[in-house]
Amino acid sequence: MKQDANEFSSFAETIASLGSLTKLESAMSAAIKSSRVPAKETRKMLKCMSIQEAGNTALFQFMRDLFEKVGVGQLVLIRNDIFRYxxxxxxxxxxxxxxxxxxxxTCYITAESLSQFFTKDLGLPGTAEEIACQNAGDNRCEFAVSLQPLAVYQLALDQLDKTIIGSVIDGAGPDKISESLEMSRDEIIFRMNIxxxxxxxDDDYQITEIGETYHKYGEGMGGDEEEFQPPWKDMAVISNAISASTSFAEAFTEAASQEPLWDVEEKDIVNLAEQAKKSKSFAELLSKQVKSDMEE
Structure with missing residues (x-):
């Protein structure tokens, strides 16, 4: 029972682990604030037909480097459905x-970071959950990001897609659309496959019920898109933001490690570890501890 409550084994280990978690949270928060991605770059990944194609986009490669730089590990893309990654x-x-x-x-911080990145930097609200974890006995940690369909449709389809949809509704096939848009048939077929x-x-390149609904109600969504430089053009800015954000966490860890441990009672160590297990952030843990002290 005692071992189950005390997941960090010792008070010193608890402080070190909490310091590391605080550092990760601070670094990820700073990285997300500096990493907003232009809609046209997000659209490139949303339109990818395979995992390999999506993994080769500049956006995913930036995302992989960003998460590794922050310290949560190297992401591997293993699924790219239209509403789930x-x-x-x-x-x-x-x-x-x-x-x-x-x-x-145990990797709630990674799941939350994925959710925040998709929501704030890509403009794709959704939820993320850890579906496998090494600490739960799995071979590796895996995370599922589920996106809001409306937001995906709003961002994934551009003006040319809308023109093609309108042409199909008017009865045009690939050849006629190719001629009217002065594009190759292969390029039109590629677009229609997306x-x-x-x-x-549908499989015969005819409009579906979803297509008709989108054409009727969804084509006005989105409006003008803001043009700006993608964040991977200047990684130095992000690196500086991450570095500055972690200074407090490092100072906290160093100061805490210098505190005498012999004044701490065993029940306090177990309680702190128990609260750490139930808290989703260092700030939440700190709040619980302050409240507990005030009640005593």
């Missing part, structure tokens, strides 16, 4: 912050 991390550094946890998922993937067109 799954990622894996081998040998997750976050898992190592909970060395005594067995049979439970519309099939998004359930706008």
């Amino acid at each position: 799954d990622f894996a991390i081998d040998n997750s550094p976050v898992c190592k912050l909970y060395p005594h946890v067995k049979g439970k998922k 519309l099939k993937r998004y359930k706008i067109l």
Whole structure:
């Protein structure tokens, strides 16, 4: 029972782990603030037909480098459905912050970071959850990001897609659309296959019920898109933001490690570890501890 409550084994280990978690949270928060991605770059990934194609986009490569630089590990894209993206991390550094946890998922901070990145930097609101974890006995940590369909449709389809949809509704086939838009037939077919993937067109390149609904109600969504430089053009700005954000966490960890441990009672160590297990952030843990002190 005592071992289950004290997931960090010792008070010193607890402080070190909390300091590392605080540093990760601060670094990710700073990185997300500096990493907003232009809609046209997000659209390139949303339109990818395969995992390999999506993994080769500038956006995913930036995302992979960003998460590794922050310290949560290297992301691998393992699924790219139209409303869901799954990622894996081998040998997750976050898992190592909970060395005594067995049979439970522990990488909430990675899941929350993915959710925040998609929502704030890509303009794609959704939820993220850890679906596999090394600390739960799985081979690696895996995360599922589920996106709001309306936001995906709003961002994934551009003006040319809307023109093609309108032409199909008017009865035009690939050849006629190719001629009217002065584009090659192969390019039109490529575009129409993406519309099939998004359930706008059926296998015969005819409009679906979803396509008709989108044409009627969804084409006015979005408005003008803001043009700005993608964040990977200047990684130095992000690196500086991450570095500055972690200074407090490092100072906290160093100061805490110098505190005498012999005045701490065993019940306090167990209680702190128990609260850490139930808290989603260092700020939440600190709030609980302050409240507890005030009540005593």
